[in-house]
Amino acid sequence: MTPLDILVAAINGTPAPRIPVFCNLLDQGARELGMPQQQYYSRGEHVAEGQLRMNRRFGHDNVWSLFYVGKEAEFFGCEKILYAEDGSPNVGDFVIKTWEDIAKLQVPDDITTHPAWAETAKCLNILREEVGSSRPICAYLTASTSLPALLMGMDKWMELLMSGPADLRDHLLAKCAEFYQKEVAAYRAAGANVLVYSSPFGTVYFVGRNRFDSLAMPWMKRDLAPGGVGNIVYYCGMAPFNAVIPDVMNELNIAIHYVSPLDNLAEAKSIINARLLQHDGKGLTCGVIDDIKLIHWTREETRAEVKRICEIGKPGGHFLFGTGVMPMAIPEASIHDMLEAAFEFGTLP
Numbered sequence: 339m340t341p342l343d344i345l346v347a348a349i350n351g352t353p354a355p356r357i358p359v360f361c362n363l364l365d366q367g368a369r370e371l372g373m374p375q376q377q378y379y380s381r382g383e384h385v386a387e388g389q390l391r392m393n394r395r396f397g398h399d400n401v402w403s404l405f406y407v408g409k410e411a412e413f414f415g416c417e418k419i420l421y422a423e424d425g426s427p428n429v430g431d432f433v434i435k436t437w438e439d440i441a442k443l444q445v446p447d448d449i450t451t452h453p454a455w456a457e458t459a460k461c462l463n464i465l466r467e468e469v470g471s472s473r474p475i476c477a478y479l480t481a482s483t484s485l486p487a488l489l490m491g492m493d494k495w496m497e498l499l500m501s502g503p504a505d506l507r508d509h510l511l512a513k514c515a516e517f518y519q520k521e522v523a524a525y526r527a528a529g530a531n532v533l534v535y536s537s538p539f540g541t542v543y544f545v546g547r548n549r550f551d552s553l554a555m556p557w558m559k560r561d562l563a564p565g566g567v568g569n570i571v572y573y574c575g576m577a578p579f580n581a582v583i584p585d586v587m588n589e590l591n592i593a594i595h596y597v598s599p600l601d602n603l604a605e606a607k608s609i610i611n612a613r614l615l616q617h618d619g620k621g622l623t624c625g626v627i628d629d630i631k632l633i634h635w636t637r638e639e640t641r642a643e644v645k646r647i648c649e650i651g652k653p654g655g656h657f658l659f660g661t662g663v664m665p666m667a668i669p670e671a672s673i674h675d676m677l678e679a680a681f682e683f684g685t686l687p
Contacts, residue, residue, distance in 0.1 A: 625648075
């Protein structure tokens with residue numbers, strides 16, 4: 339079975355030799371190619387080659403079309419990205435500096451003709467040709483309620499979200515939802531087959547139950563309605579979200595959840611598996627290691643944690659082992675230790 343076959347089997351609950359094993363190695367591609375980040379991320383060919391080399395080196399199942407999260411702001415006119423060789427690139431100049439700028443914000447009519455899409459399209463084309471029939475190709479898409487943080491900064495977005503004019507807030511969110519809908523359609527058409535829906539506000543951890551119900555959930559529904567939830571993975575950064583999994587499954591019909599390492603994995607697995615029959619028996623709990631700790635963990639500590647995650651997740655099937663942000667500071671030996679353990683302890687009878 340190919341890694342893509344194994345992922346599909348895990349979602350469907352059908353037999354496979356092992357669980358899927360995902361590892362999110364992004365900025366490591368620049369180091370692999372011996373390039374500074376600015377040069378590496380300037381070409382889709384570089385990013386694709388970095389992903390393919392990472393995959394060959396470590397043997398995990400997935401590849402990424404993601405350059406950096408702040409790239410979405412470039413579709414709205416952001417021209418400055420900050421690069422740091424020991425961390426991920428980020429927005430260096432916000433396009434919304436005052437609330438008056440919201441009215442001027444333009445969503446591209448067709449993002450596939452926008453200059454910011456060109457290199458992503460090249461990357462996806464290479465990945466699709468090289469591994470599209472055999473491996474999961476992941477794309478990262480920011481929910482409408484989180485995208486404003488990339489456009490105006492988290493402090494200004496929180497001010498508008500919590501205490502600003504509701505009509506102005508909703509005007510911005512409507513533009514962000516329109517962008518998401520166009521973006522997810524473009525990624526699907528270009529060959530991405532795992533669509534990570536990043537919704538940090540899609541949890542009561544940040545906004546509380548009232549705002550989750552009255553704000554986050556309605557806007558998530560608006561994001562997802564046109565294109566549906568096929569191959570959508572629910573992801574809230576590393577924020578815990580067990581408390582909203584029933585709502586997400588029942589109201590959004592999303593059955594694949596990338597669970598925070600801060601959450602109780604056994605609880606998440608129980609919630610998700612109990613509701614699989616409402617989703618044609620298809621769904622997935624993704625158990626995520628707290629990979630920041632890999633910077634300092636010994637081989638024995640790493641293996642023990644991977645074993646713990648797999649032993650919780652494997653019973654009943656519908657399980658994937660994954661990583662979070664995978665900082666550049668993680669030693670290569672620790673990555674090998676983690677993945678070796680994941681394949682070993684992820685073996686299925």
